[in-house]
Amino acid sequence: MKILLIDGTIIGSKTGAILEQVKVYIEQLNGELKLEILKLSDFEHQFVDGRPLEKYNDDMRLLVRKFEEAEGYVLATPIFQGSIPGVLKNTFDLLHPRTMRYKPVSIVANGGTHQHHLVVENQLKPILDYFRCLVTPNYVYTTTHHFGEGNVIVDQDVHDRLRELARVFVQYAEMGKNLSKETIDKH
Template sequence: MKILLVDGTIIGQKTSAILEQTRLYLLEASPEVEVTILKLADYQHQFVDGRPLGEYNEDMQHIAREFEEADGYIIASPIFQGSIPGVLKNVFDLLHPRTMRYKAVSIVANGGTYQHHLVIENQLKPILDYFRCFVTPNYVYTHTSHFDEQNRITEEDVHDRLRELARVFVKYMEMGCTLSKETLDTH
C-alpha cells in the first residue's frame, strides 16, 4: 500500500516537521507500507484553469500521477490568513474528481492561533468530501507553541495524537483498498 504524504505549502518548516513525525508513526503502525513525501515546494506550479492534464508542465503532471498512484493520503497544511495555502487548493483543482475516491485521508495542520483548527472543518474537509475520500475522524492540529526553535515537536500530547492518527489511518486505508471502485461506481 502506497501512502502519499502531502506537504501543502511552499514555505516554512513546521508542516514538514509534522509530516516527518507522522511518517515515523505510520511505519511504526504498519512497517510494510510504502511512504512517499510530496513537497509542493519542490515543484514548478502552474495555475489550474481547466485545460487537459497533458497541457500542464511535467511537474504538474507528476503531482497528479503521485495522487493517482497512492492508496491513501496524509494532507499537511499550514493555516495562512484563516485558510489553506493557495498552492494546495490549486493541486486539488488539478485532480480528477475520482482520483481520491474511496481512499483514506488524514489531516495534519499547524497555525498561529488555536482557532485556526476550524479551517480543517470548514474548508479542508468539504474539499475532501467532494472527492468522496474516507476522511479519518481524527486530525491533528498544532500551534507554534508546540515546536522548539529547530521545529521539533515538543508536546507529548501532539506525539500521542499523531500515533493515534497513524493507527486509525492504516485501518481506514485497509478498508478503502478492499473496495472496488468499479463496483461502487455502477450503483
C-alpha cells in the same frame, strides 16, 4: 500499499516536521506501507485554469500521476490568513474527482492561533468530502507553542494525538483497499 504524505505548502518547515513525525508513527505500526513524502515546494506550479492535463508542464502532470498512483494520503497543511495555502487548493483543482475516491486521508495542520483549526472543518473536509475520501475522524492541529528549537515537536499531547492519528489511518488504509480498487475497476 502506496501512501502519499503531502506537505501542502511551498514555504516554512513546521508542517513538514509534523509530517515526518506521522511517517515515523505509521512505519512503527505497519512497515509494509510504502510511504512517500511529497513536498509541493519541489514542483514548478502552474495556475489551474481548466485546460486539458496534457497542456500543463511536466511537474503538474507528475503531481497528478503521484496522486493517482497513491492508495492513501496524509495531508499536512499550514493555515494562512484563515485558509489553506493557494498552492494546495490549486493542486486539488488539478485532480479528477475520482482520483482520491474511497482512499483514506488523515489531516494534520499548523496555524498561528487555536481558532484556525476551524479551517480544517470548514474548508479542507468539504474538499475531501467532494472527492469522497475516507477521511479519518481525528485530525491533529498544532500551533507555534507546540514546537521547540529546530521545529521539533515538544508537546507530549501532540505526540500522543499523532500516534493515534497514525493508528486510525493504518486501519482506514486496510479498510479502503478493496473500496478504491472497486472504484477503479468500474470506471
